Amino acid sequence: MDLTxxxxxxxxxxxxxxxxxxSDVIDxxxxxRLWDRYEHWVPYGGxxxxxxxxxxxxxxxxxxxxxxxxxxxDAVLTCEAICRGISPRSAEAxxxxxxxxxxxxxxxDGRIQNLTASARTRLAEKIQLVAxxxxxxxxxxxxxxxxxxxxxxxxxxFLSLLRENKSGIRFVxxxxxxxxxxxxxxxxxxxxxxxxxxxxxxxxxxxHGTGTENPWGFTIVRRINPGDGKPxxxxxxLAPAGRVPRFNADSIEVRPAEYPHATSRxxxxxxxxxxxxxxVPGGLKTNLMFDMRRALERHLPEPVLPIRLYERRAGYNAHxxxxxxxxxxxxxxxxxxxxxxxxxxxxxxxxxxxxVVDVRLTVVREEAVTGSNPKYPRGGIFFNVNGQLHSxxxxxxxxxxxxxxxxxxxxxxxxxxxxxxxxLREDLFLGSRDRMRExxxxxxxxxxxxxxxxxxxxxxxxxxxxxxxxxxxxxxDEETTKIVQDLxxxxxxLAALFGKGTKIKIPIGxxxxxxxxxGKRFPTYFRITNEPKDGLVKRCPRNRKFRxxxxxxxxxxxxxxxKDRGRYATQGSPNLASVHLWDGVATFTFDxxxxxxPRDVLNVAVEVMDVSRIEPFASxxxxxxxxxxxxxxxxxxxxxxxxxxxxLPKIKEVRRAEWxxxxxxERSALALRAxxxxxxxxxDIAVNIDNIYLQNEKDKRRSxxxxxxxxxxxxxxxxxALGMLHDHKTRKPAESNEALAEPGAFEDIGKxxxxxxxxxxxxxxxxxxxxxxxxx
Numbered sequence: 001m002d003l004t005x006x007x008x009x010x011x012x013x014x015x016x017x018x019x020x021x022x023s024d025v026i027d028x029x030x031x032x033r034l035w036d037r038y039e040h041w042v043p044y045g046g047x048x049x050x051x052x053x054x055x056x057x058x059x060x061x062x063x064x065x066x067x068x069x070x071x072x073x074d075a076v077l078t079c080e081a082i083c084r085g086i087s088p089r090s091a092e093a094x095x096x097x098x099x100x101x102x103x104x105x106x107x108x109d110g111r112i113q114n115l116t117a118s119a120r121t122r123l124a125e126k127i128q129l130v131a132x133x134x135x136x137x138x139x140x141x142x143x144x145x146x147x148x149x150x151x152x153x154x155x156x157x158f159l160s161l162l163r164e165n166k167s168g169i170r171f172v173x174x175x176x177x178x179x180x181x182x183x184x185x186x187x188x189x190x191x192x193x194x195x196x197x198x199x200x201x202x203x204x205x206x207x208h209g210t211g212t213e214n215p216w217g218f219t220i221v222r223r224i225n226p227g228d229g230k231p232x233x234x235x236x237x238l239a240p241a242g243r244v245p246r247f248n249a250d251s252i253e254v255r256p257a258e259y260p261h262a263t264s265r266x267x268x269x270x271x272x273x274x275x276x277x278x279x280v281p282g283g284l285k286t287n288l289m290f291d292m293r294r295a296l297e298r299h300l301p302e303p304v305l306p307i308r309l310y311e312r313r314a315g316y317n318a319h320x321x322x323x324x325x326x327x328x329x330x331x332x333x334x335x336x337x338x339x340x341x342x343x344x345x346x347x348x349x350x351x352x353x354x355x356v357v358d359v360r361l362t363v364v365r366e367e368a369v370t371g372s373n374p375k376y377p378r379g380g381i382f383f384n385v386n387g388q389l390h391s392x393x394x395x396x397x398x399x400x401x402x403x404x405x406x407x408x409x410x411x412x413x414x415x416x417x418x419x420x421x422x423x424l425r426e427d428l429f430l431g432s433r434d435r436m437r438e439x440x441x442x443x444x445x446x447x448x449x450x451x452x453x454x455x456x457x458x459x460x461x462x463x464x465x466x467x468x469x470x471x472x473x474x475x476x477d478e479e480t481t482k483i484v485q486d487l488x489x490x491x492x493x494l495a496a497l498f499g500k501g502t503k504i505k506i507p508i509g510x511x512x513x514x515x516x517x518x519g520k521r522f523p524t525y526f527r528i529t530n531e532p533k534d535g536l537v538k539r540c541p542r543n544r545k546f547r548x549x550x551x552x553x554x555x556x557x558x559x560x561x562x563k564d565r566g567r568y569a570t571q572g573s574p575n576l577a578s579v580h581l582w583d584g585v586a587t588f589t590f591d592x593x594x595x596x597x598p599r600d601v602l603n604v605a606v607e608v609m610d611v612s613r614i615e616p617f618a619s620x621x622x623x624x625x626x627x628x629x630x631x632x633x634x635x636x637x638x639x640x641x642x643x644x645x646x647x648l649p650k651i652k653e654v655r656r657a658e659w660x661x662x663x664x665x666e667r668s669a670l671a672l673r674a675x676x677x678x679x680x681x682x683x684d685i686a687v688n689i690d691n692i693y694l695q696n697e698k699d700k701r702r703s704x705x706x707x708x709x710x711x712x713x714x715x716x717x718x719x720x721a722l723g724m725l726h727d728h729k730t731r732k733p734a735e736s737n738e739a740l741a742e743p744g745a746f747e748d749i750g751k752x753x754x755x756x757x758x759x760x761x762x763x764x765x766x767x768x769x770x771x772x773x774x775x776x
Contacts, residue, residue: 004491005254010247013196013218017254017263019134022188022276025220032240034234041236044221045161051232057182061280061734062292063389063434064182066299068142068171068273072127073305074172075146075271077478081171082147082203082615089168096418097304097386100171105305113327113333114562124308124324128255128295132262132312135190137277138285141262142246143255145270148199150215152244158195158239158271159219173386182432184221184235188277191223191235196252196272214269215246224472229429259321262312287316289323298377301414302387322561327387329360329414331375338368338375342516343458345560346414347579351448354423354441359452360414360560363407363462370660379440380448381413382674383429383436388415391427394444395625396747401450404459405684409663411459415449448577456591457582458556459461470661471650471684479598517583519555521564525587526552526608528615536621541629545577548621550586561741564611572604576624592625600625649683651718653710656690666692669757670717672725672746685713685721688757695763716760717753724749 015028029035044050077100077538081088084104094100098110104122109116115123126145133139149157153707161181184191196218201206204214217483239243247631254272275423285293288311296307306326311318332339339362364376379395398408417425428441435444453459527535540546552558558566559581563654570576574590581587588606594603602623654662662671664686671686688694694713698706728745 008217009245010216010249010661012245013216013247014252014533016194016218016220017196017252017272017274019276020139022190023193025190025192025276029162029220034240038224040238040240041224042155042159042239042242043221044159044235044237046155047161048230048234050161050235051233054181054184054567055233055234055567057185057432058434059432060299060434061183062284062295062299064186065140065275065278065433066296066388067180067182068309069296069300069303069431070130070173071128072142072144072146072271072307073303073518074169075144075148075304075551076126077104077171077202078169079145079147079203080099080650081530082206083200086648088171088444093169094171097173101304108306111302111329111562112304113330115335117324120306120325120326120645121324121329124306124326128308128310129288129325130256130310130312133276135313135315135657136285138280138288138313140275140278141254142273143270144266145267145550146200147203148269148271149197149217150199150204151197151244153199154195154197154217154219154244155239158197160621164179168265173388178713181274184223186279188279190276191221191274193221194272195219195221195237195614196254196274198269200269213248215248217244217246219244219396220325256310256322259310260314262310265430268672269659274346277398286312287321289319289320293323293325294375294377296325297328297331299389301382301384301389301504302330302386303327303417304387306330309609313489328377328412332412333422334713335375336366338364338365340365341460342556343462344556344558344581347452347581348574349448349578351444352364352577353446354448355420358418359419359449360415361413361456361536362414363459364410364412366410366661369410369505376410379407379409379411381417382418383420384755385416385429385433387427388433388475389435397446397450398453399448399674399746402454402459403674404453404463405461405675406470407459411453413449413453415445440565449587450578455578455587457585462674467673467684471698508648508700517556519558519584520553521555521558522610522612523552523554523558523566523617526554526723527621528619528621529585531619531621537624537629539624539626540592540622540723541626542594542596542598543628545589545591546574546641548588548590550588550606550619552581552584552586554581554584554586556581556583558610561648566608566610568606568608570604570606572623575600590623592623596625598625598627635703649685649718651714652684652686653689653714654686659688659690662686662688664688666690667754667757668750669753671750672721674746685718687707687717689714693757694761695751699766700738712764713757716764720756720760721753 012738019025019028027036034040036279045053047053053233055253058067067467078088081093081100081104087095094103097145099225102110112120112123128143130137130141130143131746136534148424175180184193185332187193196216198216199214201214206215211643216251219238221237222232222236237661238339251266251268253265254260255265255266280292285294286292288309293309303326309325311321311589311747343363344364348356348358349547368374369376369378369776379398381393382389383391394542395411398411399405404411419426424441427439429436429740477657504650527550529551536548538548550649553565559568559579573593575593576588579586579588582592592602602625604621604623605618605620607616607618657666659665664671667690669691670688673684673686675682675684676763689710691713694709697709701709725745
């Protein structure tokens, strides 16, 4: 069948672009006598049984949508290369995405956060994401000014699977040729995906000459349900007689204009993808400017090009219906007032058996993450490749592995894995690019990150300051001590938790605000701290790391800022694992190479250089390798006398005004947090005194003293939580690296206490009545 003779192909394409429901699409295809005639539909990827590939992609609808945006980024970069006469696979082509953006679009350092907001907006017009259709079931259209494809190339590009379309092109992200199918699982009931494209005119003329027609091509993908001997769904695309529909036109109107117009501006070449009734969680169905934008910023924290977002659904009242999405890194760069100052912003980590990763560190001020539309995601660790999220760890990892509980929820750690070898990235990340494999390399990466964060002096200081602010109005140590010591005397089981019941050695009230350290942009000295006259000699067991500290007047961000950053280099056998620079002290952490033997002497030279200097700062020292040290017992610092904690906990009474500080709501009852100090591991407990169940009990028991009810509630939950912690301790595997409790213990206990809050007061009151009756 020649579709151009049976129906007007351009009209059919325009009708599909204008369709705003799946029913509209079905009606359009039915009118064209295409819907039920399966001979006009071709298997996606040329594979009848393609469900196994399509159904094994991203588990998140946002991650799947991002894959489409990444394909557009790739197409724009490739277009620029070809238009400049550069073969994308040649040695003259950029070798990274950052290099491509720097060369093709003059982006400073290849990072768009270095551009002004207006410059980003102009650049964002090359890729657009438009929301249309109903509020509850949004349609998404992606328009890009990339290289585009000729209709005859659709089968080997847009509609292919497992081909090497981008193999050998170093400056693009997509390599697996399947991730783009992830959207089909979330595209409504029918998995509709409209694809419209025209080859860039300049590229087409260079490929085919000026006299050849350069038509628009289009097709639509759909899902065929199991049946007719097919045990699984199949995905097919429209191609009557095996030929993708096409038509000639100088341009099509598909780009958004002023609100509410969604398709009023012309596109002369490039590609269009439209998805209907996309299945996003309820919170992401709001105005595209808000929740979905934040989700995209998290999944594309550092896109190489910005993306313009357009909200074109009816019924929204907003100050703006379009904005530029430049990723989380740009949000951070644009809002320095939201960020805790004074911290260095990251470092390189060199991990044996893994490679080098770049760590970017940001701690958001607490007031910037509260409210109904926070700018930033909850804290965590985000593993990225070429600016796209590939895996993540929530703030619980930071809490468990570093005990920085009071900053964990606002600490954003970006780990750029782009420089890792291609093979290691293949082994580390799944092809769906949304999770990591359980493997030795992953464990080494996790351990290195935990060590880096735990050893960061700035993070420890900030965590202590926030802790004191939280616990300033806590119940006095004296009261807690007396109650728990009385209980320990009555039941020695509690001694396993607190040993001798040592009081926690922390002052009452907030710590004084430290005087900000003001380092120099370009230091005047950088030398080994207290270096002996005869030179520093460091002794270290072969299986341990060692640290060398340097004193300097450099600013904390000297090694990590975007512009004019300092550089360091080391010579010698030891592997430089990480560098911390904090308030005039630079800590260089080294690994002893595995090939070294005891009594080996290693000479190490360190040079530090920046654009202000002619000669580098130079230092050197020697390392004497010793016999392997015995393995460390898991858990780090140990509390005294075999106890679980180093001292009695502090109990904080939390009121409604402080709920955000503890992630409480009206039903929250109790939260546990840990803190590491030189005395060992300490426990803080927060009890929600404005809990709705406690308030209900006060209303029901007006004859009872409300202070007594609060006392029952607070200490009843406190003791129940301790019991659960004791159970976690006794069940904790001996090889666990978690000092305080097994992973998730604090969260699990907090959830359990939500239910216990309902009954704790009635149970205590009933037991007290029975005790009084027994006495009678």
